[in-house]
Amino acid sequence: MSDTTRLTRFEAARVVARRDFHAILFSRAFLFFLLGPLFPILIGALAGGIGGQVQRDATTRLVAVVMSEADAEAMIEARARLAPQVGRALPELAISRSSAPPDKILRETGRNYAAVVTGTLDAPEITAPQEAIAIWSGPIAMIAAHAGSSEVQAYPAVAGRPVATSRAAERSDRIRTAQAGQLILFLLMMLLAGMVLSNLVEEKANKVIEVLAAAIPMDAVFLGKLVAMLGVSFVGIAVWAVAGGAIGLLAGNALPQLPEPALGWPLFVAFGIAYFAMGYLLLGSLFLTIGGMAATVREVQTLSMPVTMAQLLVFFLAASSITRPGSPIELFSAVFPLSSPFAMLARAAQSEALWPHALALAWQALCVFAFVRVGATIFRRRVMKSGKAGRAVKGHVGETKPV
Structure with a gap:
C-alpha cells in the first residue's frame, strides 16, 4: 500500500x-x-439546609429577667436604648413572673432561656452554664448600669465614610x-x-x-x-x-x-x-x-x-x-x-x-x-512485547495486515 x-x-x-x-x-x-454526582449534591444541600435550620432554632439569645417590677422594666428600657448602638451584642430580654428558683426556670418546659438574671441593678446575678455566663456577663452589666443611671446618656453620632474595599x-x-x-x-x-x-x-x-x-x-x-x-x-x-x-x-x-x-x-x-x-x-x-x-x-x-x-x-x-x-x-x-x-x-x-x-x-x-x-x-x-514484532503494514485503521 x-x-x-x-x-x-x-x-x-x-x-x-x-x-x-x-x-x-x-x-x-x-x-x-x-x-x-447530582444525588450527593442534592442530599448534601438538603442536609445542610436542615442542619442550619436546626442550629438556628437551637441557638437562643433570650435571657429571663427575674427582678423586682421596677428593676425589670428599667432593664428592658435600658436595653432598648442601647440596641441602636450595640446591636446584636446584646441579649434579648424577657420578664419572667415565675417564682421558681433560677435553675428551675432554665429548665421550664416550653421555654428556651439562655440565662436568668436575678438580684438588683447594682448587683445583678446570672444563672446559666459557664459558657453563657462568659458571653452575657458584659452585656448584662452594661444594661444594668444604664438602667440604674438617673441620667440618659447621649451618644455622639458617628460619621461613616464607606469605601468599596481595602487592600x-x-x-x-x-x-x-x-x-x-x-x-x-x-x-x-x-x-x-x-x-x-x-x-x-x-x-x-x-x-x-x-x-x-x-x-x-x-x-x-x-x-x-x-x-x-x-x-x-x-x-x-x-x-x-x-x-x-x-x-x-x-x-x-x-x-x-x-x-x-x-x-x-x-x-x-x-x-x-x-x-x-x-x-x-x-x-x-x-x-x-x-x-x-x-x-x-x-x-x-x-x-x-x-x-x-x-x-x-x-x-x-x-x-x-x-x-x-x-x-x-x-x-x-x-x-x-x-x-x-x-x-x-x-x-x-x-x-x-x-x-x-x-x-x-x-x-x-x-x-x-x-x-x-x-x-x-x-x-x-x-x-506488543517488542517494538517491531507487532508492527503492521502501513495503511488505514481496519485495513492492516500483520507482516
Missing part, C-alpha cells in the same frame, strides 16, 4: 478520539455517570475565590480522570487496544483517547453546570457569593477551563501509563493508588502556597506539571498579570506530549 495513504499521527488520533467519544457519550453507563480585604476575598477554584478543579479532575483508566482496561481485556496499537502509532492512540475523554468530560461538566445553575436560581441569595477574581470572572472561567483541560490530560496520561503497565484490574487498582495519593499531595502543595505568591514553594508548585494547573488558577484569582498563564499553558502542553510519548512507549513494549 502506498505511503501516501498512511494516516498521520494527528489524523490517527482524531479517528480514535471520534470513535471513543461517540462510543462513551451515547452509552447507557454514561447517563448514569452524569446522574451519579487587606481585597486580598482576603481573592484568596477565598482561589481556594474555591482549586477545590472545584481538583474534584472535577479526580471524578472524571478515572474514566480514562477504566476505558483502557476494558479495551485491553477485549484486545481492541492491541488491534489499534498494531494499526497506528501508540502515541496517537493515547492522544486520541485522552482528547475523547476530555470531550466527554466537558459534556459532563456542562450538564452539571446547568443543574448547578438551576439550583442557584432556586436558592437565590441563600448561596454564598464568591468575590470577583483579579482577572474578572470571564477570564477566570476561561483559564479554569484551560487548566482543567491541561490537568486532565496530564493526569489522564499517567493513568494510561498505569493501564499499560497493569495486566489485571487488581494491578490497575494497586498501581493507581500511589498516583491518587500523589495527586492529593500536589493539591495540598498548591493550596498551601496560595497565601505566599512569589515564594519558592509557590513557584515550585507553578512549575511542577501536576500541581501547575492548581497553582496557576490561584494566580488568576489573585494577580492581574496575563503572561505567566501563557507560559504555564505552553509548559503544561509540552509536558502532556512528553507524558503521552513515555506512556505510549511503555505500553507498546508491554502489550
